Amino acid sequence: MRSQPNGPRPTLEAVAALAGVSRATASRVINGGAGVRPAVQERVHRAVAELGYVPNSAARSLVTRRTGAVAVIIAEPESRVFSDPFFGRQLRGISRALARADTQLLLMFVEGRADYDRIGRWLSAGHVDGALMFSLHRDDPLPALAERAGLPTVYGGRPDWAGAGRTPPPLYVDTDNRGGARQAVRHLLGRGRRRIAVITGPLDQASAVDRLDGYRDALGPAEPDPRLIADGGFTAHGGERAMAELLRAAPDLDAVFACSDLMANGALRTLRAHGRRVPDEVAVVGFDDLEPAAWADPPLTTVRQDVEEMGRLMAQLLLRLLDRQQADPAEGPDPAAPAPIITEARLVVREST
């Protein structure tokens, strides 16, 4: 098994020398590469491969007092995390980026209010170097717990909690939810639809609010008909119920923008049960472009966000924060301070519109 070559382990210094860069730059590339030019990153990766360099987190933690582990906290119960492919996909990006930096991922769920005390204590006790948090709700106590623990933290999704306006502002990775939603609804308008309903996520989450705002943007300055708006809670079952509500309140609707693929699938089931043909009578657009969009019948027009890439970017941002904490001043200033990242959202047209 895990055989060790007999010679001495190649060092970071050797990697830096072979790549012709400073030790700090080599370290930055190995820890995610943010702020380093692609050509230089490429040189370092080639040197790593050539020497068979393995980052040694044990040695590193002696020098840096790091634990080599990062907590990933999803502010949802385990059952929801396992029933929504969004979370698995985001974790894939996180997990690969952390593994490349030889950093251990520790996944935590939040089953209920009673968990926050315990999570806060554990985070304060020095077991991890930093945290990634996502699916936060507006009144979520997690950001305050991380701050009290002095724990470098990167958020998934635009911060929208009390205190999100603090200085320095919290670091996060998000998709352009509002722009994506605008594209979805403009596409429906372009198809000649005039009574366009929306199934929203829970409006205590920023992503749900931003997508609803995009819907409003596309429809123009007039206040939308409230009978065309229903909350589907970001679940398939919620989408099913919300669609039934909408058909009762606005039987003349000719399109629906569901703010997640799971909810769109629920809506499709309800439309089928009510004998409404898709897209002839009702056109449907989702959001995410994950597995449920492919399973959908008919295949779903949706707004694609690169969820795995967002996970990767979150992990990289955090690794960079950790590096800055112990940057050697002799190496000069970090070329670019970490900043929030907004990734593109892009409409993918299939057969449901």
Added chain:
Amino acid sequence: MRSQPNGPRPTLEAVAALAGVSRATASRVINGGAGVRPAVQERVHRAVAELGYVPNSAARSLVTRRTGAVAVIIAEPESRVFSDPFFGRQLRGISRALARADTQLLLMFVEGRADYDRIGRWLSAGHVDGALMFSLHRDDPLPALAERAGLPTVYGGRPDWAGAGRTPPPLYVDTDNRGGARQAVRHLLGRGRRRIAVITGPLDQASAVDRLDGYRDALGPAEPDPRLIADGGFTAHGGERAMAELLRAAPDLDAVFACSDLMANGALRTLRAHGRRVPDEVAVVGFDDLEPAAWADPPLTTVRQDVEEMGRLMAQLLLRLLDRQQADPAEGPDPAAPAPIITEARLVVREST
């Protein structure tokens, strides 16, 4: 949010007094209740509810030097964990039992060989009190890492690795895989099927081996036709491929026992693609009775194992191990030493046979 009542927190002593039991018994019940009579458990739970007692892990960890956290390690990559409902269900049982004992769950995946070093170091560094490990393969280095770290560990599934025969034997929770498989195949024989194929899991896992042994048991002493055995790797895609192989090698087969529901679903897809009617021409039995059995078309006859309960039992066994480590000798000996637990597997007949 998290409001604290103004009065003093109710103590474990108050709970014990109200329930009329010793402090040790009250603590044992709160940490899972193993070895305590149900009537006594009930008294303690009533006292907990009446007093609004919340186990205080911060205070506890000062006294006990515990961290209040337990690592749950699944020896599979994150992508497999999120595509197989077995893992989510087992985690549900674990997560509920740990939360009841105010113990933090930390979930870790194994993406590849390179992760073992890092996981071993982290486990040795005192960040957790114990570990639950499942989906181990025969050559898995995890048990040795846990032992080297001196970490109390409970396994999901019968241990089958080098060193599993050590004293004291490892603690584990498993289902009666062999007995369940026997029931499945006897049921097919009772339906008059004579050319019964089997789609196995990866045979470096004990559960896969045990289910294949149950298949052999039911068919009697003669060696089964090797053309009737194919490995489906416990995935839907693997079940699809294995079924195609079986149809090529043994076109006269009239039944198939797929050793997981996911693989049975894959097999159903292949049978449909080949125009074989289920159950008229080919009867199909699965194993697990999780969501895929309900989605199956036709609904799947399968062997039910209570996966959530198995998770709960694993967590309880570990909490009991941790309690024993610091038991107060004045309280007398633990009434029952922890031992492995085998839960029942039971055939559920639906329309695929």
